[in-house]
Amino acid sequence: MDRLTLERCQVWIYLAAIAGGLMLGSLQPSLGPRFDALLWPVLMVLLYTTFVQVPLLHMRDAFRDRRFVLAILAGNFVLIPLVVWLALKWLPDDPALHLGVLLVLLVPCTDWFITFTQLGRGNTLLATAVTPLNLVVQLLLLPIYLWLIFPAADFGAVLRTEEMLSTTFALIGIPLVAAALTERWVDARPRRVVWRERLGWWPVPLLAVVVLLVAGAQVGLVRDAGPILLKVLPVFVGYLLVAALLARLLTRALRLPMDIGRTLAFSLGTRNSFVVLPFALALPAGWEFTVIVIVFQSLVELFGMVFYLWWLPCRLFNETSDDATVERNSS
Numbered sequence: 001m002d003r004l005t006l007e008r009c010q011v012w013i014y015l016a017a018i019a020g021g022l023m024l025g026s027l028q029p030s031l032g033p034r035f036d037a038l039l040w041p042v043l044m045v046l047l048y049t050t051f052v053q054v055p056l057l058h059m060r061d062a063f064r065d066r067r068f069v070l071a072i073l074a075g076n077f078v079l080i081p082l083v084v085w086l087a088l089k090w091l092p093d094d095p096a097l098h099l100g101v102l103l104v105l106l107v108p109c110t111d112w113f114i115t116f117t118q119l120g121r122g123n124t125l126l127a128t129a130v131t132p133l134n135l136v137v138q139l140l141l142l143p144i145y146l147w148l149i150f151p152a153a154d155f156g157a158v159l160r161t162e163e164m165l166s167t168t169f170a171l172i173g174i175p176l177v178a179a180a181l182t183e184r185w186v187d188a189r190p191r192r193v194v195w196r197e198r199l200g201w202w203p204v205p206l207l208a209v210v211v212l213l214v215a216g217a218q219v220g221l222v223r224d225a226g227p228i229l230l231k232v233l234p235v236f237v238g239y240l241l242v243a244a245l246l247a248r249l250l251t252r253a254l255r256l257p258m259d260i261g262r263t264l265a266f267s268l269g270t271r272n273s274f275v276v277l278p279f280a281l282a283l284p285a286g287w288e289f290t291v292i293v294i295v296f297q298s299l300v301e302l303f304g305m306v307f308y309l310w311w312l313p314c315r316l317f318n319e320t321s322d323d324a325t326v327e328r329n330s331s
Contacts, residue, residue: 003200003201004115004118004119006201006204007112007115007204008119010112010204010207010208010302011299011302011303011306013204013205013208014207014208014211014298014299014302015299016208017208017209017211017212017215018211018212018215018295018299019215020212020215020216021035021211021212021213021214021215021216021217021219022215022216022219022222022223024212024216025215025216025217025218025219026219029219031216031217032216032217032218032219033217035213035214035216035217036213036217038213039210039213039214039217039281040171040281042206042209042210042213043171043210043274043277043278043281044171044174044175045175045202045206046202046203046206046207046209046210046274047171047172047175047176047274047275047278048175048178048179049199049200049202049203049206050110050111050175050203050274050275051110051135051175051176051178051179051180052179052182052183052196052199052200053111053114053196053199053200053203054110054111054131054132054135054179055128055129055131055132055183056132056135056176056179056180056183057180057183057184057187058129058132059132059133059136061129062129062130062132062133064126064129065126065260067254067255067256068126068130068256068260068263068264069130069133070254071247071250071251071254071256071264072108072130072133072134072264072267073133073137074250075243075246075247075250075264075267075268076108076134076137076138076267076268077137077138077141079246079250080105080106080108080243080246080268081106081145081149083239083242083243083246084101084102084105084106084149084239085149087101087105087235087238087239088101088102088149090234090235091231091232091235092228092231094228094289095150095151095287096286096287096288096289096290096293097228097232097289097290097293098150099146099150099280099283099287099290100280100289100290100291100292100293100294100297101232101235101293101297102145102146102149102150103142103146103276103279103280103290103294104271104272104273104276104293104294104297104298105239105271105297106138106141106142106145106146107138107142107271107272107275107276108134108138108267108268108270108271108272109134109267109270109271109272109273110131110132110134110135110272110275111203111272112270112305113127113131113266113267113270114127114128114131116266116270116305116308116309117262117263117266117267119309120262120266120308120309120312120313121259121262121312121313122259122260122262122263122265122266123259123260123262123263124263126260126263127263127266127267130267134267135272135275138272138275139172142276167278167282168278168279168282171278171282172275172278182195182196183196207274210274210277211295214291214292214295215295218288218291218292221288221289221292222292225289225292225296228289229292229293229296232293232296233300236296236297236300236301236304237300237304240269240300240301240304240307240308243265243268243269244265244268244269244308244311244312244316245316246268247261247264247265247267247268247269248261248265248316248317250264251264251317257319258317258318258319259317259319261317262312262313262317265308265312265316265317266305266308266312269301269304269305269308270301270305271297271298271301273294273295273297273298273301274298276294277291277294280294
């Protein structure tokens, strides 16, 4: 099996992991605390192996196509937050549910976005170049978005403990710094690139372990969450459709070629679920449902990407049907 095949099968791997976690948590409830203890180090390793794939020290490469960068920034950090804010109106008035939706939908993906761009006939080079920019901007803007959109009382309750903030910073900051140091070490000698390629195999199995541990530790909550998750499902599905249509409008407005338009659509459609997991896992007691919402969205998104792989290149961004592509290619 090659790495691309593994990534194509990831949705089934995660479903199997969730089923396994629920079964283990049901048969052995005493495993819950152990799963909780294991979750933190596994999540840190997952974030490290993911960040290693992001060219953190080459952010200037993102600006090779300024129209594409404008589309990425406008789509991910202006239009999408407006869409998410409107989407909350369709959900039950549950702060934990709202926070989960905000966390997972406000941050663009930096890992399988590249995989699906490659599979969906997008521009993989530009996708790779823009990932560090997406990562840095989302980490800077996410607290501002939460402050603007989330009710003040609930926002204060979430951020009431210094322990939660320090834990979140450690879980994201340590892997991020370690990945940057690894990138510098790899760039020093070309033959070391093999280590980055080897680490590229690890995000899928590590994320499977993470969702298994979450399901096993929160088995009771997962069972009770069914009715509410069914209410949020249309929002997550609708988000995928709206994100693709926004990408199509931006592509037409900025006269981008179709392969770059598909790349933009995959960026707007994919979200950074496990990068916000540390924040959700560090929340005070009573906010555990936020984690379930984030994991659920990632599963919905993966099934949506299967649809994207057909819809974007064959229908929404069909090169033969767009005059902008012809003009760009002839220039």
